[in-house]
Amino acid sequence: MHPAVTTPAQLDERYGRGPRRRLPMIVGGAIAVAAIGVFGWWTVQGSANTVDVTDRGFDLTDAHTVTVSFQISAPADRPVHCILEAQDVEFGIVGWKVIDYPASSQRARAFTERIPVVGEATTGLVNSCWVS
Structure with missing residues (x-):
């Protein structure tokens, strides 16, 4: 008996790769970058008003x-x-x-x-x- 041929799509599904898994990571990364930008801006603004x-x-x-x-x-x-x-x-x-x-x-x-x-x-x- 010959082993079944595994396709790249089956491997992606088995190991959690693929477009379904990438979207949450991209959205999460974008939110993290935006949060860092907001906190950075608050820090700069706060120090600009320091006496x-x-x-x-x-x-x-x-x-x-x-x-x-x-x-x-x-x-x-x-x-x-x-x-x-x-x-x-x-x-x-x-x-x-x-x-x-x-x-x-x-x-x-x-x-x-x-x-x-x-x-x-x-x-x-x-x-x-x-x-x-």
């Missing part, structure tokens, strides 16, 4: 004022908003101020701001900054 802050120091001006010096690096031509804080020895907030800086063509800018306080402050700092 870096460098505290340069503080001065306990008097019993009612703390002066904070800092530098920001932010996207050019975008307004920046910052929250400044004065804290006491137990890190409680004894003064704060929200500052709005207009858009500027300069990416890096330095500022010195005064924060009014309601208690004895031991430090002044920038809590956070963001673009709008």
Whole structure:
């Protein structure tokens, strides 16, 4: 007896090859590429709106004022908003101020701001900054 001849179509069916199996893989690959593209775009957009802050120091001006010096690096031509804080020895907030800086063509800018306080402050700092 002669062995049966196996055709390529029968081999494809036996081992899961063929057009029926390729379509889900192609669709899955396309979805994966699209997802990677979306997450990549979100990452780029998120970093494009980042504001870096460098505290340069503080001065306990008097019993009612703390002066904070800092530098920001932010996207050019975008307004920046910052929250400044004065804290006491137990890190409680004894003064704060929200500052709005207009858009500027300069990416890096330095500022010195005064924060009014309601208690004895031991430090002044920038809590956070963001673009709008």
